[in-house]
Amino acid sequence: MELIYNIVKGWTAAGYLPAIFEHAFMIRGMLAAFIIGPLLGAMGTVVVTKKLSFFTQTIGNAAMSGVAIGLLLGEPADATYAGLYGFCLIVALLMTFVKNRTRLANDTIIGVVLAQTLGLGIILMIIVTTQFNIHQVEGILFGSLITLNDNDLIALAISSIVVTVLFACNFNRFMLASFNKTLAKARGLSPVFLEYLFVVLMTAVVVSSLKLIGSLLVLVLIVVPAAGAQLLASNLRRFVWLSVLFSTISTVLGLLLSGFLPVPSGALIALVSSILFYGALLLKPLFGKGGGPNQGEI
Template sequence: MPAIFEYDFMVRSLIGGALVGAMAPALGIFLVLRRLSLIADTLSHVALMGVAVGLLTHTMPVGVALASTTLGAVAIEQLRLRKALPGDAAMAVFLYTALAIAVVVISLAGGFNVGLFSYLFGSILTIDAGDLWLAGGLAVVVLGSIVALFSELAQSSFDTDLARTTGVQVNGVSILLAVLTGAAITLSMRIVGVLLVGALIVIPVLASLRVATGLRAALLTAVALGVASALAGLAIAFYANLAAGGAVVLTAAGVLLLIEAVVFLRGRKRA
């Protein structure tokens, strides 16, 4: 048996990584197609604010972060859908406000501590069975929702007006997508870290969109690339003694670069 499987914490990390690797791009494909990639980064910072408040007040950091991202996701989507603010402006307001609150709260708590670092950059050593159950439950909800609402998500990502005139409840679907994204980010913090989880939402999707034809195929390819990047990245981190979150995201970025290079070379060969 490879050494990586001899350690319980690594087995838990690999399971957690696979769950995050599946969930993040499954949500990400609909965010990228709607030009809402930035919402992942915004909600990551909102989650960071929640963690900071939770750590300062000794209240479940993950619970506070989850509540914060849910409220943040609903508020951003309401502002965007009601055209009170342009989408990118609404996200920027939330991103910087949440970051400012996090900075103030961290300073009140006397600076960074180990607990906060584990949320910022991920910590495979701290993943326990409870984290895995939470991530597993959320993965079932996220993937189940995406499968059940595939048609609605696809149509509202293609063209909101066309979707509305086909009878799709575009606003409800958009808010649900944002809330699930916030929840996925919050529950993925321990594995890849709040600062890097957004990368798993976007990078495997970009790689998939270069090669897949058909929305179903693109979704499945993105999920496969996300899971593969997470597992390979964690293995590299284990054997090379690197930070897990960074290794996972760099692996995903490497896959994207490789796919871009192959597509480019094939295009040149044809020309």
């Protein structure tokens, strides 16, 4: 990491980059943005297609409990990996299990689990703040460049590589199972297994990006770029690439602005993403029908 820091600082000293890149935290944040932005954009297309938007918000809210559990179990305040990943994964699998064992609608199940995670998270946070400084955990709620460290960046890079490979290899299967489960079964696929696999991959990415975006705003970067892309896309390929482009621009520009303004990075990422969405809405007439791909374009 030191080599990368020295190279970027050299470019900054030469005037190729803004002076803010003299700071290591800004370099870490920008590296994280380029790693997570494209991946969240790509995964957002499946999230929007499968109508799992608030599923990601529930995972983000579960992060509060996960951080608190990690702290109470003795993990360092800046590295509550076991509690965070463990609890969020349990919540994700629980929602998927209940969905496949009942006839309840997605939004009903998500609403039930969301209420449970919020209640538990608030109680645990109250307990934690009596023992720890609240500033030690606020970065996970709103996103913070300052709290992002080398270990977070390494964990983000490793999880992103693994998720990218598995997601790319199964993307067409995920989309097919989302549009037509009957056809997916006829082709020898298991929609239930694919759903569990996607949920695990999405949870890993969401949790890895929390320090950058914040648990309260992670829904924005997964859903809004994909929603904006859906307005302009007339086929699946354009849908994916536009979502990746919007998500990357939102992450990078939001992080860059947070380096100059005293505002949490997650809030600025959300603002940029929203501006791109409304821009896509205004440009929709120029791109024809849009509205995303249909079943025949898988």
